[in-house]
Amino acid sequence: METKMVHLTINNIPVTVPEGTTILEAARTVGIRIPSLCFLKGVNEIGACRICVVEVKGARSLVASCVYPVSEGMEVQTNTAKVRKSRKLTLELILSNHRMDCLTCARNAHCELRELAAEFNIDAVRYANDELLPRVEDSALHLVRDNSKCILCRRCTAVCRKLQEVGVIGANDRGFATHIGCAFDRDLAEVDCVSCGQCIVACPTGALSEKDDTQKVWDALHDPSKHVVVGPAPSVRVTLGECFNLPVGTNVEGKMVTALKRLGFDKVFDVDTGADFTIMEEGTEFLHRLQNGGVLPMITSCSPGWVRYCEQHHPDMLPNLSSCKSPQQMFGSLVKTYYAEKAGIDPKDIVVVSIMPCTAKKYEVQREEQRLKNGCMPVDISLTTRELGRMIRHAGLLFDNLPDSDFDPMLGQSTGASVIFGVTGGVMEAALRTVVETLTGKDAAPVDFHDVRGLDGIKEATYDVAGKTVRVAVASGLANAKRVLDMVKSGEKHYDFIEFMACPGGCVNGGGQPQQPAEVRNFTDLVSLRSAALYADDAAKTYRKSHENPELIACYKDYLGEPGGHKAHDILHCTYVPQKRYRTDS
Amino acid sequence: MKTISELTALREEMQGRLALRHTSDFPIEATNTETYQRHILVCAGTGCTSSNSPAIIEALDKELKAKGLDKTAKVVHTGCFGLCALGPIMVIYPEGAFYSHVTVEDVPEIVDSHIAKGQLVERLLHKEDGNTVHTLPESRFYKNQMRIGLRHCGVINPDDINEYIGVGGYTALTRILTEKTEPQAIIDAVKNSGLRGRGGAGFSTGTKWQFTADAQSEDGVKYVACNADEGDPGAFMDRSVLEGDPHSVLEAMTIAGYAVGAHQGYIYIRAEYPIAVDRLNTAISQSRELGFLGKDIFGSGFDFDIELRLGAGAFVCGEETALMTSIEGHRGEPRPRPPFPAVKGLWQRPTLLNNVETYANITWILNNGWEKFAAIGTAKSKGTKVFALGGKITNTGLVEVPMGTTLRTIIEDIGGGVPNGHKFKAAQTGGPSGGCIPASLIDTPIDYDSLMAIGSMMGSGGLIVMDDTNCMVDIAKFFLEFIIDESCGKCTPCRIGTKRLYDLLCKITEGNGTLEDIDTIEELCQHLQASSLCALGQSAPNPVLSTLTHFRDEYIAHVVEKRCPAGVCKNLLKFTIDPDKCRGCTLCARNCPAQAISGQLRAPHVIDHAKCVKCGACIENCKFGAISRS
């Protein structure tokens, strides 16, 4: 059916857009930007904050342009005295209930509210509220909430409910007392939060931020008795640049390595190498299950948000979960065993820092079942991309001007397969590259598996591999994961291998990635741009399959033995267990 | 029951029995075939129930049985008569004798005298200005009323569908279904009647029906809903209709379903209305039993059923989109419009939503003809309106008057004026969304547009009378305090703006206000009107703006003179002892919790204003009227 076109005028400029377009979107097509706060396209379309109001001829009151559909002959004004005054007053009201400690706020330089206040030239708030005290809730390992800075835009609750379908936070009470919180206003650590951090990247203000662990890293770096090793995750190299205002999708791997070295890390390794080990172990496990009638579908365990969700909401699926540790944990485990032995350093003196696109990694690093036989936790501190960005600024490094450097050898080699771990479908594709080659031989095995690429929430493909049919599925965002699980449980779908990532689009869109204002998110496809950079990196790599990684080959040969073998199992695998969803007093 | 002839037979039988209750209000032209000599009607509305009418009904039944008169007189419980202030109310037919303030102790006398001997109990008859009123229609309270929405309240037993049929109930529905009336003809009749929504803004009911009828639904599903979430504090029109005449709403909803193409109805009713909920449940099951609801109604092939959904105490759920969100099981937060409910309402399907009183008018219009309805009222407001009259008024209760009746008629004639020698100061209509009408505008004809013009609104029909002891700034503050809690909290202007308005009003009533604050208040009010998401926020400033318009001097007195003219705002009160009247009994000093009063025995006492907490304990204790508050 052909889309009906609608004709209207905005600020007297004729506009023609498809039916169903909102005023806000229509205005953009003719170069008019309407400010907004609560609007997050496709996620939070509720017209609540009233910043985006405009005048529509004939309407009784001002209307919210973010949700108001255009209609034939409509006459819209976006910049009248009435509109400007209304927006300013609304902002003033928001500010009257917002604790303005901007200078010391985690969001200070890139707060959407602050930007708007500057834009509207707000010089005073006439309704000052002296009663606003910090309301800090920092029970969880990964985030801090301060409701005194919350403006109730509901972006966080929308991502938690709609994208993730976890729904641990929501609006409580009503009227002026309305606030965002968990059921019974329990602390986040007491509920079934999966720590994905999507709420943080959705938050326009400093009400939500990751728990800052940078001081711990500084402390380690300044401690001469510690050997501090760092490794960034695959996706960080294509997002870190955004912290320094580089265009979305810029690959800054070389500058990042230089920055890490200049920050004083003793070794700068690459978690990509950890990802290659994951493929070797996971691939081996999958082949074993496939060939020996093991539990299928096998489901990936790279994403700690997904793992926790599975443990809390779908404990019956735990036998399906791969026993592999995540790339971060494999990386840390190898540093504190293999590297420690080779370098002759007591693993207890090593501090492993990971740079992750993820807040759930902060939770993962302290999971007890990850502990190594030598008593060490594989990773000591997990930082988000944002925190690394802050450390680099703090250290006075002019990121733009940094030269490129290479990772340190031994655990610093990456492959195309490991690079694409950072995007939905990447783990699956990397695994297929190795598994298919193992089953069919090098010449017959393809490198690119296009069916599992792309930004669809749920993807599926079937491969005929050496006479065996392998059915795979890929889903990102827990809402999509739930959908796939429901289909598997009901028997509607049969898969052999499933990749789940907690964040929609995968790690490139993780909860630890640089926060882009809604205004950018609404009109730019961050996931596409960031993942395109990863696929470009993959295509340019010398080694594109995990099992080709020379450092990995050396490690198995010199230290681990066979993939899936006894030693590899000891170091690189663990057991996931059911977890309680609610922690009540009784 | 499946055929018109069965229904006609039942109706004729019931008419013969109800002919006993013949009055000017209730013109049933039928031969009396009732075997009982008398019907004793006792109000069982919430007001009279609260003042013990169930015990009276029980006592009557017992007494009649004991005296062997239970075949002579029949006790009938009814909905609200309207005169709640005089409850519990009893009317005995055929005389139509109107007894007020009846107690259980009065029952034996009523039975012995009135039922057994036919002698009226003179002392229980209502008195007006010293004159005895024998029947309700004679009373000044009833004289200026015209009852359409309330036509069956206090007339029939709401728990007996047969009585409803006896007064013409279900005629309209069965006629439409068996004659297969064109839905458009019904919509046209509603349109032509000029009926406007009785719940608030007064949108044309017929137009709403048309929109819903015209709206396309992908799977063909549409809904009809009834707003019975009467959240306006001080309003109980809808409750009274549901308690007194539930079937008229069910019948109208079914007709609406037929007209717009819906097969499922929802009534969203406050859980705080247990009696209305019970009566609705009874009515729905009786209606299903007789085949007025359910599948293939009267063999017409038309299906319709109604489900009750209970509200749980949220004023905002009276707003149409919030009501629907609530029925869908969520927090009652309004949604932006468009899409309008007529296009995408409940579960994204076209939904017709009217309030109780609006529905209560429908069958009257269809039975009596839209022309007759359109002849009542003013140019743009047709028919009648029910008001819940409360506050400082002699005849608290429920009144129904033609549109265009003046406030003066309602307050002075029907309401009996302001009691205790106080002066009428203002009337508040429309609840928290409405405004205050000052005494100077007492001759304003009440209709949608004239109320809007003076900064108030019809609202659902709450009409609270205030006298010179009510402070208008305090009243504005009262409504804002209500809104701060009742706002859903979704949009910024309403959530924070109302709180800031309230803060500013507090500042003024505490004596710390400035003239700039008044400007800021006005600016904020305009902002809320223009920028809030839903009607609740847009109309929340009305109580403030209307009092600012009509009682600005009172605001100024608070701000400039630091004085509350009505003597309500505690911080601005000043207690003084008149030395000429004070006998020095020390009682006031001994009762003062703040030790603010000093003085020697038998010598005039003095209040230390710095210490005084303005509790009023001294005034209460002074036996000589020596202490005044200003």
Next chain:
Amino acid sequence: MPNCKTVIAYHGTPQQEDELKKVIEAHKGQAGATMPVLQAAQEIFGYLPEEVQIMIAEGLDVPLSEVYGVASFYAQFSMNPKGKYQISLCLGTACYVKGAGDILEELEKKLGIKAGGITLDGKFSLDACRCIGACGLAPVMMINDQVYGRLTPDQIGPILAKYQ
């Protein structure tokens, strides 16, 4: 605030829980079931403690925060148990203009609790409610099902004494 973490330990009986399970079962898969189930649960338990809301969330497959968000939105839902004698004072407009504010003050003073609270011995709970529709008798309060109308502050003491 009437809505906060319950301080009194949960003491639901297996019979009550069975009853709730039946209600949940009857509403499962029904659109808009949360409110009717919460209403039924409050009938069964008298209030809506966390344990009960968890049962509802799991039974209806709705996030607990959604259930609590609904429960804390509507004034009728209570997270705290009610007293043996439940006092509800009407603060509707008609009652307010006739002095319900003074009655509330007196009740709070006499009971030593604020509206929304419950006395430590569990005997009285006090709620300020919206119009109960007995405007003719304003100001009005209810203690359980008993209505007291045309109140003045000095009547409060003697009325409460009847329940001591």
